[in-house]
Amino acid sequence: MEHVIQYSYVVAAALFIYGLKQLGSPATARRGNMISAVAMLIAVVAALLDQGIVEYQWIALGVVAGAVIGGAAARMVQMTAMPEMVALFNGFGGLASLLVGWAALVPGAETFTLVTIILSILIGGVTFTGSMIAYGKLSERIGSGAVLFSGQQIVNSLIVLGILAGSVMFCLQPDNHLWLYLVVALSLVFGIMAVIPIGGADMPVVISLLNSYSGLAACAAGFAVNNNILIVAGALVGASGIILTQIMCKAMNRSLANVLFSGFGSGKVEATVVEGEIKPISAEDAYYILEAASNVAIIPGYGMAVAQAQHVVKELAELLEKNGAEVNFGIHPVAGRMPGHMNVLLAEADVPYDQLLEMDDINPRMENVDVAIVIGANDVVNPAAREIESSPIYGMPVINVDKARTVFVLKRSMASGFAGIENPLFYKDNTRMLFGDAKESIGTLIREFS
């Protein structure tokens, strides 16, 4: 029977890998996810065959409760709320790994096992509370700003020292549970302390990183309970999170250390003076320019999702295409609140994925664009990133909408963006500001067309 179980894990690992491979293209991604789910089912059934299992009622109770909660959450969640949900699920994964590590502790365990137990408790605990804080910040249940106080570094250093000391003592005296409880408590506190100094604008990096941690925690738990499939699956998730973290950091031109330790995005506004004047435009005049355009680029930001404007944007794009224009969407990697978030929001509004261009694909085409429409985006189209060396976002790759012949910026008012940085784009000669609620402004444009 042990052979059946172990070979089932081999099959499951192969299917996880094949499923992830299918995720390489939108055409096969859905099947890839199914294959991955089948792999999970095989692994779970194999685990149930374990001869050490004599009672099934607690397992059944846990599975039913988890499936009801998870299924309900997956059905009800709004696509705009995906980042919060991923953060919440990450946290549950982390806590599960913490509990497995803890439960795996048996008297007389070897030092190697003890080290992996403490690692799974530590990573799992940090992932759990860190994700809960990220969830709170993303869902705005707690303030999304960075929380900084004097002596923060000293407090954090003491916590890290406490964790190290507790871990070493635990490995030396595994029968004294005081050390175990100390590490559990401190790792939970450390997760909170690690995420509170990070501002709302940096949350895409944080959830990517926590995603990676939840995988690594599963990996450590795999070592603790001596199980291959946990290690393989956990490592795949860990690698995925690390790659996404890197992509997010690169898209913001910041190092990971800078994101984690600087408290950027806390709303400190640099006083850059921008010259020029704001040129507002009415929806009617905007219509005449759009009507004559043969190449239109739409650059959405999170503000578009907040205004629930994605469906009218899709309608406008269709009308422009019927009018003979080529329409593309330019998506900045940090346009949403998590990697790829904007693509999901547009997919929900039935925008075909081949119309969504990545930043590196749309920028070379920008000089041929007649009208670039910026909807609810600010920092990701800010030319200060190229032009003003003193700007906090200098060097960040942006979508160069200012190189298009005309730029429309749809904006509620002149307040600065999520990161609180002045935007010279609004003052450029070829920029026209279309003030008002994005949904209403586009609604007016659509009525002009029909």
Added chain:
Amino acid sequence: MIPAEVFLTFILMLSIFLGFELINKVPATLHTPLMSGANAISGITLVGAISLAGTGAQDLANWLGAAAVALATINVVGGYMVTDRMLAMFKKKGS
């Protein structure tokens, strides 16, 4: 006989390299489903939790295991379902 922990470390090392190769090929447009799908995969802790929750011993480890089963199942079921919901929305032009 090679010790078990060396085998496990070997598997870890290979899996990490494989993970980097696989994930690098996922296009930016699929990064959110990738993340929620990866989240579901990290619910693999369920497999470890199951054996701990079924020992029949009414001790702390059993309760911790049962709680871990519930939490990891939320991850697995919720993660796969929401990923499927998202991927069903991705359509090619004209289809």
